[in-house]
Each structure stands twice: as C-alpha cells, then as structure tokens.
Amino acid sequence: MNALDDESELELLKEQLKLFAPLTESETASLLARAATDRDAKNELLEHNLETVLEAAEERANELLDAAELFQDGSIAAAVAVKEYADRGGKPEGLTPYLRKVVDQHLDTVIAAEALAIEQAQTIVHDVQLFETAELRLRRELEREPTPLEVASLLEWTPEKVEVVSSMLFAARNIFDEEIALYLDDDAMPEADEG
Secondary structure: OOHHHHHHHHHHHHHHHOOOOOOOHHHHHHHHHHHOOOHHHHHHHHHOOHHHHHHHHHHHOOOOOOHHHHHHHHHHHHHHHHHHHHHOOOOHHHHHHHHHHHHHHHHHHHHHHHHHHHHHHHHHHHHHHHHHHHHHHHHHHHOOOOOHHHHHHHHOOOHHHHHHHHHHHHHHHHHHHHHHHHHOOHHHOOOOOOO
C-alpha cells in the first residue's frame, strides 16, 4: 500500500470511529455487566474503544508497518482484551487503560517480529551473495565445480550451512526460471528458416 492509500484509509477510519462517541462510566459498567454472556455488549465495548487502538497504531507507524496494518493487529488484541477484562469483572474506569496496555504490548511485539523477519531475510541474502561469490571464485581457481566442503572451507562455514544456503539459492533460481517460463509462449516464437 502506498502512502496516499494509507492516508485515505486512515481518514476514512477516523470518520467511521467518530460514530462511536466515548462511553460514560455508567454505560461502560452496564456493558461490562452483560459482556460475559452477551456478544453484542462485548462488540459495543470494543467499538467504543477503537479510537484508543488507532492512537496506538498511529504512534507506532513506521517504514516497516503503516498505521492501517497496525490498527488491524491492534483491533484483534483489543477484542481479546475486552473479553478478558469483562470475564474478570473489571471496573468500568479501568477498561480503556487496560485495553491500551494490551494493545501497546501487542503492537510492540508485532513490530519487533517484523523487524526480526527483515533482519533474518537480509542475513539470508547476504549469505547467498557470499556463497555465490565463493562458488564463482573456486570455479575459476579450480576450473571445475567446487565441492560443498571446498566452499565451506573458503567461507569458514559448516558443511550444513553451505547445504542450507545452496538449497535456498537453488530453490530461488528455480522459482525465477518458472516465472520467466510463464512469459514464454512456444506458439509465439518465430520458426527457424529451413533454407
């Protein structure tokens, strides 16, 4: 999603959330009393607290995850928080702070997981580049295909790591080849002259 789409989606979301005015303490108490057995009461508590989720999402939006994505994740955490809070018989004045705490913790976990996934992907790309470079160097020096042990020795890796990286590279090349093949149409290829 580009930044313009994200901004439009956020503006639409903000307009929708304006429909749910903050609840009074007595309204919250009444809904909490029913929420243990009444799904509609839980949903109403959640709807009236979604602005809290949006605030948390906007505060954490960054280049990894935009506010709309974080809002979706935060909404799930908020639904769980409302249910747990109602099931435990929480007091009306504590619902929003509890929900915010749960959402904050969940979004921080989501962001950390995304950052870790990106870091791991970058490490894999780096390892594949090192593997390719070592393989090419050894191929030139030895004038043949190097063995996995020779590559492992040059890179100071374990043979198991060489095997894993080699398998990833092989799989990536196959996927690339398959994607290219989709664009090739044998019927569209010009026929060779038989002259």
